[in-house]
Amino acid sequence: MSDFNISKTWISINCPKCDYSIDIQLRDAMIESTVYCHNCKISIKLLDGSASASRNIKSIENKLDELNRTLKNLF
Ligand SMILES: [Zn+2]
Numbered sequence: 032m033s034d035f036n037i038s039k040t041w042i043s044i045n046c047p048k049c050d051y052s053i054d055i056q057l058r059d060a061m062i063e064s065t066v067y068c069h070n071c072k073i074s075i076k077l078l079d080g081s082a083s084a085s086r087n088i089k090s091i092e093n094k095l096d097e098l099n100r101t102l103k104n105l106f
Contacts, residue, residue, distance in 0.1 A: 037098065042090040048073050057091060 038058035044066075045052055051070035059066065060077045067074050 037095070040094050040098070042094055044075070044077075044090065046071060046073070046075065057094070060091070 038061060040057045041054050042057055043052050043054055046068040049068065049071040051068055053066060053068060055066055063077050065074050065076050
């Protein structure tokens with residue numbers, strides 16, 4: 032049931048070319064969609080095994096920690 036909320040979570044990735052910060056929804060990463068850098072206009076395939084993908088996973092873990100803390104505060 033929490034999957035729905037997690038998929039709506041916004042995370043930041045960095046453009047592998049110019050390091051510009053790009054906000055995506057976790058859902059986009061899950062379906063491996065392609066996003067565009069607003070700065071240098073390249074397309075970035077999410078979860079493509081590049082360095083940006085591993086940073087991506089770290090961001091997701093941080094968000095999950097935040098979510099856990101939020102849930103603990105609620106109960
Ligand atoms: Zn860029």
